[in-house]
Amino acid sequence: YVTLTDESAATVTGMAFVNGTGEWTLTNIDISGLDEGTISVSAYAVDQAGNQSGATTASFTHDSVRPAVPTITGFSDDSGMAGDGLTNDNTLTLTGTADAGTTVEVYDGATLLGTTQADGSGDWSFTTGELADGNHFFVVAARDEAGNQSAFQDTFAVTVDTAAPGIAITTPISGDGLVNASEDGFFSVSGTAAGGQRVYVTVTDEMGASVDGVALVDGAGNWTLNGLDVSGLSNGELTVEAYAVDQAGNQSGTASETVSLDNVAPAATVITGFSDDTGTPDDSRTNDTTPTLTGTADAGTTVEILDGATLLGTADTDGAGNWSFTTDILAEGSHSLTARAVDEAGNRGASDSLNLVIDSTAPGITITTPIATDGVVNAAEDGSLSVSGTASGGQRVYVTFTDEGGAFVTGETIVIGSAWTLTGADISGLQNGTITVEAYSVDQAGNQSGMVSTPVTLSNTGPAAPVITGFSEDTGTPGDQQTADNTLTFTGTADANTTVNIYLAGQVVATGTADGLGNWTATTGTLSDGYSSFTARAVDGAGNQGGSSNTYIVIIDTVAPAAPTLDS
Template identity: 30%
Template sequence: MIKTTSSLRDILGAASNTYSSEYLQSLDIVRGAELTPTVTPAEPGVVNIDTATDNTGSQQGNITNGGLTDDLTPTIGGHIDSAEGLAIRIFINTQYAGTAVVGANGDWSFTPGQPLEINHEYIFQTVIKDPGGDSLLISLPYTIYTVPTDYDVVIDRPVIDAATDNAGTIVGEVYFGGASDDTTPTFHGSADANAVVRIYDGATLLGSVQANGSGAWSFTPLTPLSGDGTHNITVRASLGNSGQEATSDTFEYILDTRGPGSLAITGAYDDVGSVTGNVPDGGVTDDKLLKLSGTAEADSIVTIHLSVNGGEYSANYMTIADSNGYWTLTMGSNPYPSTQGTMVFTATATDAVGNTSTSASYTVNLVGSNEDNPSVPDAPTIAVYYDDVGPVQGYSVSGGTTDDNTPTLNGLAAAGGVVKIYEGGMLLGSTLVENNGGWRFTPSALGNGSHVFTATVTDTVGHTSAQSGAFVINVYTADTTAPDAPVISNYYDDVGATQGYDGNGGTTDDTTPTLNGLAEANSVVRVYEGGTLLGSTIANSSGGWSFTPSTLGGGIHTFTATATDAAGNISAHSGDFAINVQASAPCVSGEFTETFNDAAAAAFCEGGVFHLEHFDISVNSSGTPCSTVRPGICNGAMVLSKDASVTLNMDHPLSWISFEVSHLVTKGEIIAAYLDENGKVLHQDVYGNVGGTTMSYVATGGEHIASVQLTAVAPMIQWWEDPSPKYIIVDNITGHYASDCSGDTFSAAAFSQMLTEDSHTIELTDGMQDKLQLTLNDILSEAHPNLFVGDGNQQLAITGDKGDVVELKVEDLSHNEWQDVGQVVTGGIQYEIYQHAASSVELLVQHGVELHQVA
């Protein structure tokens, strides 16, 4: 609370012009008790306080008379013409506070020596002695109010610009007085930078938000606005520690969440044929393009939906209700091709804010031209048909299935009339209606399939009814034709290093290969090996089928298949399809040396292939024209001429290879490229000396050498040398097979040698049944986060052959420390994911490799 006090003039006495002696002494203006000068109000501009200045806080500058300040030592000042050197006595709340001296330019200023107190009223006045007399000139009061720091900040009125509608079908900005169906719109506007903005719905506080550095703010209520109608939204802004706040103008937001009312279809006008006028709900018309009318909320959008025969055909039409809420619409088109059916209309109205409502349905029965005339007979009905063929006979209704291709139709119509029966647009025949209204008709023999019948009746005076509803009979006579023999097209191998599709006569290490083929659609395919039925499967709607047998033993297996159709007819057997199953390939170990001493002489011609005991030689380029002797195999060696290129394809992968090279001339070179099973170049060497040498390469990191490409590079001779052809001789090729034909048990000590180059995968793949023994610490030492699955866990992967075993040492077998949490495919390899229960580490094990937990 601000404390107030009296002015100096009040204390001196409103009715007195003179100072008392003690006040004169306190003013320190005169020294003699006998002098009692008169007190004269100051003339404007003579001795008045002109300014007060705030020099602290965020709100600085001029303090108006009667204004607020958080500056407890504000500076006051003024101007007196021609009064240089004149002493001005300053009083604060009638207490002498100090003296200011008028400067040469007439300006003077004063700052209190002692800080003022907070939350007080302070009246500043000045007193001077009139230089021309004995009067004391006293200024008018200049009042300021002290407040806490920044409580003098002036707050600008905040503004609500608009509300954003984020709900329903119609969204966007809603301005003052606008309507919306959004109960939680986003209000936005402007205020002082960083001001705290409180949002009110009437007197209810909805919440608060802080304006950004530019003063922009937005707010979405957490609690929906309550009740349709006008909501008076205001915002109040405050800044810093200021006790002040400013309130915006009221923003009117109209909430409308109710669907448009008064929606109804009230009429359908028929202007076609001999009978015209309004067609009531449930009435009959021959007008396919009716004029509809009804009521809705004023200015709402009205959409009419037409459904014919329960949705068999449909259409939508649109119009707008007028300002009185009435609407009319003439159908511009009708998708229904027939002249008979049930048309059901419904109306949907959408108001300005997107609320919708739906009317009750309005049904009109469409008939043929002028058949809405009461004199026209009603359409006949087809009630049942009678089947008198086969083991199942009797009456059935529409949609039934029969083996009788001449079923008898039965129905009702106007007595004495003639009923005509149609299939599609074709007249099948007619029959006379009996006196009791019953009729029956038997068509000529029908083909297999679905048949749709309708009927009309013509009365005795020639009036013809509309068509009846459709009546369906499914005719399927006995099928005695066997389907064509199926075909076994290929098989699929998903085991081992070589996987994929292969054809008749192929060799596989997959003991459960999947057979694939073609047969009659939806037939049952039975697969045989010899005379033994292995199983069956069902061909899909396109005739494709697949079948996976139980585990097959090694050797050649010959399969056939038959197809059985829905009628039970069985086809002949397919052609034989043979698969050579080699469940485990023979193991090859040790090393070999090819000396060419036992090889027959042969010339290298491009495209040629030569089979030796341990590898094949494929000729990529023969170099100089091929002859019967050289280049090629002769004299116990392999001979390459200029620009010749050959590939040595090993019968089994090698871990290392070496061979002797001789007869390289000056500047002649031989390039040796070493490739793996996928054709990737593992290493490449270039040799170019004239003497003999041995070329060799040792595969590392679990890689194997599958082939070696040798290329003789020009020039092979110099111009001064003998121009006759020169050759490179390759001899004594020695290779070491990658397998040692025995399964190994690896412990953690072999870890670093088994890791791939990226140190992310342990590779056991060597064609043998290996065992790897690991602990949690072994895995943690090499695991890295998110290597294969982005879940934040440490991960390591193990690949190997089917049947390889990984043993994980655990503390307690009963607690199942490593848990199978799913599968993942990465890098073309399917892994099982095992997660440690007590740490964020995952071990990925290739599908087919077994994982055992051991104590």
């Protein structure tokens, strides 16, 4: 018979039978109603005859309280991004807390991996064996010395990933394998990284200088590093190296490619001229709507020709750096042409400019008539003839005077506003008769107007010297050229139909016209008494004046003599 007594004297009793070897076992005794703590056990035996033995005692500790639920606080090595539950370490050390002194049982799912002991502070750690890649769901339970097991902690998930990601660099880098000055400050490299999360890129020049950057991998496994500044590296071959790191911290091998850095712009382009430079040389005006530009640039470069912001086309330089470019048809008006050299890497040099005016419209031209006021050029005019007109849009006017024998003289003048005048044309050497006056204008761009024409008559041969044959009234003694008449009428001969002027002391005192036979008369006004010397000169219809006639002396005496006296 067995009695179990707690410290409060509460008891539980039970009975067991002794087997043939003298052993007994009491099972399934319920002590849940007894207090926790020391339990005293007293047992005595009774034989078949009813004899009772003395009591034997013992004690044990009653502990039925389950330990607190343990925790997993972390693991190592937590490679990759901390706290993401990913690692490339397949032998993990789990750490956590539990009731001090308890045994911590570590499970991967339902599989017991092993146990460890919580120290006096309740801290514990457990290192697994080698784990397979994939997802692992760890749980732990604590068991105390009495064998009480705690509840299981919530699952602590860890993914083991020891597979390295892939890495590749897309070529050609920068689209053409060349990095120029417009690209070197914002260099881009792309590629793929299967399974990767980040890509680390290093660009190194031939001198060992380098720059680096980091790119993220998208969901499709592609990556692009933008904005890498390689402008400070040396020109020449650059080595681009990249490796990927996945979320678990696995690092790929290194991919390597090369690209050429050329960020030195070619020398400034020079526009040396254009053809056809019509009109005034070097005035940047032409009537050619498809001019050919010429110039110089670095040998081997391509020259871009622009009109404003519009690219007209390109020309390649020869080995000496010379280039030429013929435009398509350009519209009339001003064109701001520029030329710039582009090298193989795409670097653009400084531009040269040419402000070119295309003008293919011919100017207008007229001649003002009559020329020489009356359409007749005489001897007084033939050495310095003037011709005028208009020339809309013109710059210069070219005039030709041609006689009936084909002889000609030429002249040119400038246009002021829209008017022109040619002065000082000497046509005295041309034949008398009809002179054909032709004129055309040329504008600043070299456009030539149509020809205009008008006739003028050249008559520069003066008439013969007239002859004064007499006068009336020749009073007094006939033929003594003395007269008492102070209004004289001269008579004479001259070329038919000419005008005859009578001169006294250089002044015209009488005018007459020769008839068809050359006879003329001319009457003066009232003349002064005295000795007078008269001459005559003939003027023809063109205004040509002939030589002087003979000198004709006339003594005018209108004073009556004194009355005579008688002596006796």
